Amino acid sequence: xxxxxxxxxxxxxxxxxxxxxxxxxxxxxxxxxxxxxxxxxxxxxxxxxxxxxxxxxxxxxxxxxxxxxxxxxxxxxxxxxxxxxxxxxxxxxxxxxxxxxxxxxxxxxxxxxxxxxxxxxxxxxxxxxxxxxxxxxxxxxxxxxxxxxxxxxxxxxxxxxxxxxxxxxxxxxxxxxxxxxxxxxxxxxxxxxxxxxxxxxxxxxxxxxxxxxxxxxxxxxxxxxxxxxxxxxxxxxxxxxxxxxxxxxxxxxxxxxxxxxxxxxxxxxxxxxxxxxxxxxxxxxxxxxxxxxxxxxxxxxxxxxxxxxxxxxxxxxxxxxxxxxxxxxxxxxxxxxxxxxxxxxxxxxxxxxxxxxxxxxxxxxxxxxxxxxxxxxxxxxxxxxxxxxxxxxxxxxxxxxxxxxxxxxxxxxxxxxxxxxxxxxxxxxxxxxxxxxxxxxxxxxxxxxxxxxxxxxxxxxxxxxxxxxxxxxxxxxxxxxxxxxxxxxxxxxxxxx
Amino acid sequence: xxxxxxxxxxxxxxxxxxxxxxxxxxxxxxxxxxxxxxxxxxxxxxxxxxxxxxxxxxxxxxxxxxxxxxxxxxxxxxxxxxxxxxxxxxxxxxxxxxxxxxxxxxxxxxxxxxxxxxxxxxxxxxxxxxxxxxxxxxxxxxxxxxxxxxxxxxxxxxxxxxxxxxxxxxxxxxxxxxxxxxxxxxxxxxxxxxxxxxxxxxxxxxxxxxxxxxxxxxxxxxxxxxxxxxxxxxxxxxxxxxxxxxxxxxxxxxxx
Numbered sequence: 001x002x003x004x005x006x007x008x009x010x011x012x013x014x015x016x017x018x019x020x021x022x023x024x025x026x027x028x029x030x031x032x033x034x035x036x037x038x039x040x041x042x043x044x045x046x047x048x049x050x051x052x053x054x055x056x057x058x059x060x061x062x063x064x065x066x067x068x069x070x071x072x073x074x075x076x077x078x079x080x081x082x083x084x085x086x087x088x089x090x091x092x093x094x095x096x097x098x099x100x101x102x103x104x105x106x107x108x109x110x111x112x113x114x115x116x117x118x119x120x121x122x123x124x125x126x127x128x129x130x131x132x133x134x135x136x137x138x139x140x141x142x143x144x145x146x147x148x149x150x151x152x153x154x155x156x157x158x159x160x161x162x163x164x165x166x167x168x169x170x171x172x173x174x175x176x177x178x179x180x181x182x183x184x185x186x187x188x189x190x191x192x193x194x195x196x197x198x199x200x201x202x203x204x205x206x207x208x209x210x211x212x213x214x215x216x217x218x219x220x221x222x223x224x225x226x227x228x229x230x231x232x233x234x235x236x237x238x239x240x241x242x243x244x245x246x247x248x249x250x251x252x253x254x255x256x257x258x259x260x261x262x263x264x265x266x267x268x269x270x271x272x273x274x275x276x277x278x279x280x281x282x283x284x285x286x287x288x289x290x291x292x293x294x295x296x297x298x299x300x301x302x303x304x305x306x307x308x309x310x311x312x313x314x315x316x317x318x319x320x321x322x323x324x325x326x327x328x329x330x331x332x333x334x335x336x337x338x339x340x341x342x343x344x345x346x347x348x349x350x351x352x353x354x355x356x357x358x359x360x361x362x363x364x365x366x367x368x369x370x371x372x373x374x375x376x377x378x379x380x381x382x383x384x385x386x387x388x389x390x391x392x393x394x395x396x397x398x399x400x401x402x403x404x405x406x407x408x409x410x411x412x413x414x415x416x417x418x419x420x421x422x423x424x425x426x427x428x429x430x431x432x433x434x435x436x437x438x439x440x441x442x443x444x445x446x447x448x449x450x451x452x453x454x455x456x457x458x459x460x461x462x463x464x465x466x467x468x469x470x471x472x473x474x475x476x477x478x479x480x481x482x483x484x485x486x487x488x489x490x491x492x493x494x495x496x497x
Numbered sequence: 498x499x500x501x502x503x504x505x506x507x508x509x510x511x512x513x514x515x516x517x518x519x520x521x522x523x524x525x526x527x528x529x530x531x532x533x534x535x536x537x538x539x540x541x542x543x544x545x546x547x548x549x550x551x552x553x554x555x556x557x558x559x560x561x562x563x564x565x566x567x568x569x570x571x572x573x574x575x576x577x578x579x580x581x582x583x584x585x586x587x588x589x590x591x592x593x594x595x596x597x598x599x600x601x602x603x604x605x606x607x608x609x610x611x612x613x614x615x616x617x618x619x620x621x622x623x624x625x626x627x628x629x630x631x632x633x634x635x636x637x638x639x640x641x642x643x644x645x646x647x648x649x650x651x652x653x654x655x656x657x658x659x660x661x662x663x664x665x666x667x668x669x670x671x672x673x674x675x676x677x678x679x680x681x682x683x684x685x686x687x688x689x690x691x692x693x694x695x696x697x698x699x700x701x702x703x704x705x706x707x708x709x710x711x712x713x714x715x716x717x718x719x720x721x722x723x724x725x726x727x728x729x730x731x732x733x734x735x736x737x738x739x740x741x742x743x744x745x746x747x748x749x750x751x752x753x
Contacts, residue, residue, distance in 0.1 A: 013530055013531045013533070016530040016533065017530040017531070020529075020530055171536065232536070235536055235537055236533065236534060236536050237534070238534075239534035239535070239537075240537070240540075241537035241539050241540035242537070242539075242540045243540045243542050244540055244541065244542050244543075244544050245539060245540060245541060246541075246544070247544050247548070278562060278563050278564075278565055279563060281559075281562045281563070282559040282560065282562045282563030283559070285555060285558055285559035285562060286555060286556065286559045288555045289552045289555050289556070292548060292551055292552060292555070293548070293552075296544075296545075296548050300542070301540070333555075333558075336562070337562065338562060338565070375529045376529045376530055379528070379529070381528075381529070468528065469528035469531075469532070470528075471529065471532070
């Protein structure tokens with residue numbers, strides 16, 4: 001190895017460490033507060049699901065009616081957890097890939113606090129009965145302009161970092177992050193302007209725009225961020241190059257071209273132009289193409305390194321998330337087929353789909369990113385492999401149970417029962433009851449998973465992680481293996497100092 | 498940066514790099530950042546044919562869903578049987594009311610242009626061989642005659658305003674409903690200087706019943722002259738009476 005390259009590697013590592021240090025506070029803040037909101041959302045979700053089979057549950061509390069808890073559950077999940085996890089990952093990845101330490105961590109941290117305050121106000125608004133009533137846009141109307149402004153103050157720094165990037169080369173993840181940076185405010189602004197300003201409050205119009213917005217938020221913000229994280233982690237952790245650069249390019253443009261068309265198939269049969277419904281359905285099916293491109297690319301990249309996938313928490317979660325991406329796209333395409341649209345549009349299948357996409361795909365990718373990023377920005381290693389394992393397996397059991405068994409199966413059966421007009425409506429709802437019980441059980445699994453995750457993350461935030469130069473790997477009996485005894489930095493350094 | 502690590506007193510493994518110092522510094526500050534692998538993306542492995550075929554299959558299915566057999570403009574293919582689109586919210590404020598004269602004239606104007614204007618002229622003055630409607634005794638004196646002529650036509654010579662016309666007129670107003678017929682006749686009898694009343698739905702029904710009993714034969718000129726004396730039993734509408742613009746039926750304004 002030449003002097004230059006050793007020197008270069010040392011400088012690179014120093015720069016990486018400098019970037020990590022500069023972002024420690026904002027990124028940790030987004031992750032920990034996101035995890036806290038995730039816990040709140042799960043509790044609300046359990047209450048809402050329990051109420052759908054036991055309506056008397058907590059009925060003495062006025063602010064916990066089904067309509068309010070369910071709306072609060074989804075909106076807290078989206079803007080408390082998903083968005084903040086995405087912000088943390090996005091900021092860190094953009095800094096690392098542009099090789100620029102953050103100059104504005106203080107601003108981002110402050111704005112992050114404001115974001116959380118607004119989410120808290122919005123949640124109180126929903127629970128006190130002032131929600132807007134639109135799915136995924138449930139906060140009271142004053143919240144949205146605030147969120148857009150705060151988002152701009154968080155995201156602008158990543159755009160600037162991209163502009164002044166070092167090295168010139170743009171990595172795949174950067175395409176996705178840069179696109180997501182603009183697609184998020186675009187969908188948010190478009191939807192709200194069309195509903196509140198141009199649409200003049202027309203209910204059918206508002207519902208159609210809302211359906212487009214939900215699809216846009218999922219496929220044009222959460223999806224590219226999760227994909228960016230996976231495209232970073234797969235080659236980084238395995239040390240292998242990304243399987244095919246051209247496939248990555250193809251997958252990105254396929255998403256960019258097809259993504260904005262999807263969504264309005266949810267209004268199948270509604271009095272909006274028919275071609276909009278079918279364009280939405282066709283585009284949703286076409287989204288399988290970017291999903292195939294990305295999942296094949298990432299799974300092929302890691303396929304030769306099965307052991308690394310099993311042992312590295314970040315890679316294990318990311319790979320599970322990418323399998324979740326393929327499943328999400330399949331699920332979406334199945335729901336968009338005309339035959340099943342009419343069956344499922346008024347059933348729990350769409351809720352099952354939302355949960356699968358947001359948790360089984362997006363959140364799993366974000367957990368992968370968090371398990372990778374947190375040790376770097378805190379300078380500490382994860383404390384317990386057991387916690388990580390419980391987090392992983394409970395998440396998988398919970399989300400698969402909720403989404404595939406309850407959402408998809410229950411959704412189709414419920415839809416079929418509702419379509420059968422010779423039977424009374426109550427009996428259709430009776431069929432659906434058993435699946436809501438199943439969902440509540442699934443949510444308990446997910447809550448258990450996130451209890452461990454949240455607790456673990458909190459300990460890391462308090463800098464109580466292990467001081468070691470060895471990563472926390474999911475190996476049974478990790479001690480005394482390849483690297484020798486666990487490298488405790490304090491004891492290693494004591495003889496030399 | 499190169500100078501920073503150079504320490505000639507410790508020629509460890511390579512010149513210019515103090516490995517121990519560098520290592521200590523890195524492990525202390527960033528054990529995780531130091532052990533990271535280099536990020537490489539330049540994989541150029543050939544993409545499996547199955548991926549391409551899979552994408553083609555997806556495109557085929559999506560295209561099939563999107564184009565849906567060319568049914569885009571066939572409402573029946575997309576909408577359940579007997580489905581009726583609701584009114585826009587706030588759009589259904591009951592029937593639109595108008596004075597009878599205005600509503601019936603508007604109704605008749607289009608029908609006149611469509612059925613009569615070619616022969617009798619847009620201004621009702623007739624054409625060579627076709628009698629005028631302005632000031633015609635058959636039009637002005639009694640609504641029955643002009644209506645019967647419109648419904649049954651005229652055969653043989655007929656004297657209009659002292660001039661004899663001998664052309665064959667076929668029945669023109671067959672198939673009109675009461676409102677349309679009343680509108681057409683009201684228009685003819687109140688345009689181009691003619692002054693008449695507004696034909697009511699009841700009057701139109703009365704004439705339609707008479708016309709049906711004729712069995713469809715054309716009127717002769719003499720028959721038309723006789724008919725002038727045969728007044729209608731039903732009463733005409735007053736010009737200010739409010740009616741539903743769409744149906745011509747009298748609407749009690751106090752109800753709406």
